[in-house]
Amino acid sequence: MRSGSSMTSYSKDLELGGSPHIFTFEELEVATDGFSASRELGDGGFGTVYKGKLKDGRVVAVKRLYKNNYRRVEQFLNEVDILSRLLHQNLVILYGCTSRMSRDLLLVYEFIANGTVADHLHGSRSAERGLTWPLRLNIAIETAEALAYLHAVEIIHRDVKTTNILLDNSFHVKVADFGLSRLFPLEVTHVSTVPQGTPGYVDPVYHQCYKLTDKSDVYSFGVVLVELISSKPAVDMSRSHSEINLANMALNRIQNHEVVQLVDLELGYDTDPETKRTIDRVAEVAFQCLQMERDLRPSIKEVVEILTCVRDGDCRAKSMKKKASQKEDAHLLTEGLQFSPDSVIHRFHSQSTNHSVASNASGL
Template sequence: MVPPGIGCRAKESQSTIIPIALGISIGLLVLLVGSSLVYWLLQKRKLVKLKEKWFQQNGGLMLQQRLPNQTGSMETTKVFSTEELEKPTDNYNKSRVIGQGGCGVVYKGILSDNRVVAIKKSKIGEQSQIEQFINEVIVLTQINHRNVVKLLGCCLETEVPMLVYEFITNGTLSDHLHDKSRSSLLSWDKRLKIATETAGSLAYLHYEASMPIIHQDVKTANILLDENHTAKVSDFGASRIVPLDQTQLTTLVQGTFGYLDPEYFHTSHLTDKSDVYSFGVVLAELLTGKKVISFDRLESERNLATYFVSMVKDDRLVEVLDDNIHNGSNVEELKKVANVAKRCLSVKGDDRPTMKEVAVELDGLRVQGKQVRKEANLNKKESEYSLSASAHSLSIDVGVGYSSTGTIDSMGNQALTPTDDGR
């Protein structure tokens, strides 16, 4: 038998243990949740501090200091978060890489609003590259032109800065010129259109932007093409905004070998005529389809700019023209464009035309060429109509006593044959 009172004490102890255990469980849960919350807050604070550190490291303060001094604004330039750029690129997957060079890597991405963009990610640990990125943001906020690639935003709160641009679908002009299958599709009309649009955008930078801008790295690899072969000038990392009271800047020489202005190379004095020289090389490349530097060519032909100028001076342009654009009937037009290129490639900057003059001249040649081709097509149609009418007149009855059938003599005249109609 259970002694009296023991069962009651057991029940009492059970009823006491359960609340204690429950209290301990709740206490542990609260402690766990509290610890997790504290840890999360600490991590969030740590991440915020890290983002602040990266923002400063990536030139955010420099950007804030310089932008108020510019007449442009960043109203249309969005500041993207890390998450907004990681997802569109599959966390910067290699399969999304569409280009890379000295400044960094470019990825193709699709934003949450379905816009296709190009995301340019700087190289890690190179302060000079970071300065170029900040410079590009500052320069592009001053530009609004249909033939300049549009900057959509930037992200500075990551380990390296990133810029977000509109995505241009058709690759670079360099890709088209130096790929056999593509170059054959790049007609002279398209090439002249691209040249005219590029010249117009550079003239805008030099004369119509809120403050004059020198691109400093004009080349076919920096001219993008959309699906209609519309030119979009890109890569403003090396560009310089020129104070209104100056006509030249003294800088460390930057640019691409083969396109680099020789006067700037020797003096370090950068002017708008440096862009003119580089554009002259682009024109030579469009006309010849040749690479600007090639060690596979003879020594005298390795540098396209100097070789091209010598061939134009010797009236031997036809020998270096790209077979895809030279059809025999457009030689005079090609020679006129070649002469524009030759003037752009003058060794002395003062002997070169301005980009505005180049843009006007190319536009005039393009309009003139269209008119010539239009008239040629009309004459061709008239000629075809005339031949058709002549052939038709030979097939009808030409009078009493003659048949509509006859023979053509050696001079191309029809000899009509009398009919035997009994008269």
């Protein structure tokens, strides 16, 4: 955990645009009916989230950090600092928090009523079948736009996953949970051997160098893309050993021209040619995001551009410029990746692809 002086320096480095509103523990206790179990919205690695209603009538989500988490003060300050300086339509709004000296550390967010993407894909609300393919493609684009905004201001989310992508009643995205987020100024290298991210989503390169970069968010986003086209969870112990990790399954299926065995057929993949076309394109983007070598992954800004043109139907004129090492130049096309199912496989069909598949198989 950072010392008080280093934490002050960290906050100063963020150049906060303004201080968050400070709530008392007592008013949030009242707002949540004493943190009643009936008000629980969910829990995760850092705390439990409750639905609450403030005195001014606002309905909010209150995150109560676990007391037995020794890094909770750091995570609390980290999330407050980062969210206090950000403003984007696809990022959750932080209304305020308790004092760091409060008996409990509490964060107060806008309440997003429609659950998470995970809920709708393969969770408690999956039976509703509310996420049509056009909605899923828009969710992918809005999530990528939120990440592109973060990366533009040198912030890595570091825990991108479908349980951290909230949906409002119109199925617009609100990316949440910044407890693990970090600034990534170019002159600073952050190394951490403390486990980062979530199994099934975390960049496999992390286990080799203990560093996460903006391309690590891109990898995690690739997993989200595969969930959107397949309706399958990122990790499922009931699947065969080589396919427990969804990323590994996707790399194998896409490389072997077996996208039909990966997608959720109820989306219309085998009945509507336009749906098939766009799902194939999104599968290609996911394939690129999931490459083992970080330099072979696109930037999230490039991902936004490609997904937007997939949706708008003008991808034939688009290409994704790839940075390649001298070693890769010998077998990679020098021009940008042209979008067809074969082009992805031909471009990455090499030791790097096989390495990616093998590495993801052990990356749980």
